[in-house]
Amino acid sequence: MPKIAIIEDDRPTNNQxxxxxxxxxxxxxxxxxxxxxxxxxxxxxxxxxxxxLDIELGAERNAGVSLIKEATRTRPVPVLVVSGMPAxxxxxxxxxxxxxxxxxxxxxxxDFNQTLLSMLSFAEKQKVVSxxxxxxDPLTLxxxxxxxxxxxxxATQQRLLHAIYERRNELDPAVSYDELFQFLMSGKNTDNLKxxxxxxxxxxxxxxxxxxxxxxxxxxxxxxxxxx
Numbered sequence: 001m002p003k004i005a006i007i008e009d010d011r012p013t014n015n016q017x018x019x020x021x022x023x024x025x026x027x028x029x030x031x032x033x034x035x036x037x038x039x040x041x042x043x044x045x046x047x048x049x050x051x052x053l054d055i056e057l058g059a060e061r062n063a064g065v066s067l068i069k070e071a072t073r074t075r076p077v078p079v080l081v082v083s084g085m086p087a088x089x090x091x092x093x094x095x096x097x098x099x100x101x102x103x104x105x106x107x108x109x110x111d112f113n114q115t116l117l118s119m120l121s122f123a124e125k126q127k128v129v130s131x132x133x134x135x136x137d138p139l140t141l142x143x144x145x146x147x148x149x150x151x152x153x154x155a156t157q158q159r160l161l162h163a164i165y166e167r168r169n170e171l172d173p174a175v176s177y178d179e180l181f182q183f184l185m186s187g188k189n190t191d192n193l194k195x196x197x198x199x200x201x202x203x204x205x206x207x208x209x210x211x212x213x214x215x216x217x218x219x220x221x222x223x224x225x226x227x228x
Contacts, residue, residue: 007053168225
């Protein structure tokens with residue numbers, strides 16, 4: 001049963017969106033939320049499959065921004081922004097904040113439901129194909145995830161991780177210091193590399209909730225991934 005959150009301070013609009021969502025996805029659990037604080041609490045206590053929200057909630061002009069950050073902090077959640085703000089003004093901001101799509105008010109039932117269904121369908125397909133627990137793209141530097149949860153890594157750390165992970169199934173999976181140095185913008189030495197690897201491990205430990213040792217050092221050589 002899909003779980004959908006409708007976050008909108010205007011009650012008639014909230015009711016309308018909830019009615020449309022229920023009509024489009026009859027078996028969905030649709031939670032209606034009207035203020036930032038109750039929305040934050042709901043996001044923390046529920047694993048929503050999709051969230052729709054307005055940027056402005058009451059007197060808080062940017063309440064939706066903090067809610068998007070909270071919603072996508074630990075896992076990639078589809079977020080649909082439905083706002084009266086000009087689309088050309090907010091599209092860039094929404095992309096940076098990991099919102100999936102934007103609809104400008106006033107919005108009709110057809111556009112709302114088509115967007116909602118499309119996002120739910122894509123998210124469901126992502127779950128099916130997500131066999132590999134690590135998702136990382138060193139070219140686009142899209143937000144990397146481990147077991148569906150966000151990894152807090154810099155661009156440099158993402159490239160280091162990708163280089164090590166890509167070698168994991170080879171007969172000799174170790175990646176040499178020299179190979180890894182090319183990803184360091186400055187401080188191309190083993191001490192700086194060690195610090196970067198330590199921070200990568202910390203990011204995994206934040207997700208795992210405990211000690212993580214998926215990357216180990218190869219003395220005098222470099223680092224390698226350990227399949228577990």
